Amino acid sequence: MIAVGVLLAMLAVSAWTDARSHTIYNWNCYPGIIAGVVLNSAGLGLSESGTTGFWFAIAGFLSCGLIMLTAFVFFAMGGGDVKLLAMIGSFLGLQSGIETLLWTFSIGFVFGISAIIWRHGFIGIVRRSLEHAVAVAKARSWIPLHQDEKKPLEQGLFLAPSALIATCIVVWPELIRILI
Numbered sequence: 001m002i003a004v005g006v007l008l009a010m011l012a013v014s015a016w017t018d019a020r021s022h023t024i025y026n027w028n029c030y031p032g033i034i035a036g037v038v039l040n041s042a043g044l045g046l047s048e049s050g051t052t053g054f055w056f057a058i059a060g061f062l063s064c065g066l067i068m069l070t071a072f073v074f075f076a077m078g079g080g081d082v083k084l085l086a087m088i089g090s091f092l093g094l095q096s097g098i099e100t101l102l103w104t105f106s107i108g109f110v111f112g113i114s115a116i117i118w119r120h121g122f123i124g125i126v127r128r129s130l131e132h133a134v135a136v137a138k139a140r141s142w143i144p145l146h147q148d149e150k151k152p153l154e155q156g157l158f159l160a161p162s163a164l165i166a167t168c169i170v171v172w173p174e175l176i177r178i179l180i
Contacts, residue, residue, distance in 0.1 A: 003045035004171050006035055007091040011164040014084055018160035024080025029087050033061060036090025046093060046174065057090045060097035064089030067101060081159045088163060096170050103166030108159050 010032045014024050036045070040057040043049025047056035065086030071077040085104065089097035117125065136143050 001044070001175070003036065003039035003091050004175065006039065007032070007088065007167065008164070008171075010035075010087070011084075011160065011167055014080075014160040015158075015164045018080075018158055022078075022158075024078070024084050024160055026080075026083065029080065029083035032087035033083070033090045036061065036087060036092075040091070040093070045091060046096065056093045060089030060091070060093040061086050062089070063094050064097040064101050067098070084160055084163055088167060092167070092170065100163065100166045100170045103169055104159060104163045107165050108162035111158055111162060 010028055013028050017028070018024050037054065037057040039045045040047050040053035041049065041051075043053055045053060045057070047053040065082065068077065068082040068085045072079060072082050085097075085101055088100050091097075092100055132143070132145070
């Protein structure tokens with residue numbers, strides 16, 4: 001279970017740097033990916049030691065990494081987010097890695113929406129949305145948003161803090177089982 005402690009420590013560092021400067025550093029993610037593979041191969045993670053642990057880590061790394069790479073290519077996702085979730089996959093394997101990835105996006109979405117509402121107000125957002133809907137209905141076709149209308153929607157998700165919370169949610173039952 002040493003691997004879970006190492007992962008949580010690395011995620012705490014990433015969460016701090018992401019919240020502070022919107023940056024997830026390579027110096028944290030690359031050693032984390034290697035640590036996930038090594039610790040799982042040594043039997044200090046969520047899998048058995050040896051080749052089983054190695055392939056457990058590689059499957060998680062590739063699955064989470066490729067899903068995030070797709071998000072990077074098609075959406076406005078940062079490269080640090082890709083490496084962060086690939087690192088989580090190398091520690092948690094395929095199933096728990098994907099579960100963590102889904103939790104991360106869900107929590108990040110809630111944080112993002114909350115930040116938009118906090119900054120621009122719920123009433124203002126509803127009012128502007130209704131005004132745009134009326135304009136679209138009058139024009140009988142889609143009207144693209146102006147650049148100033150898109151600005152409030154360009155809120156970053158802070159995926160590293162979301163990933164830290166998501167990882168705690170996913171590994172909590174395993175930690176309780178070990179501690180009891």
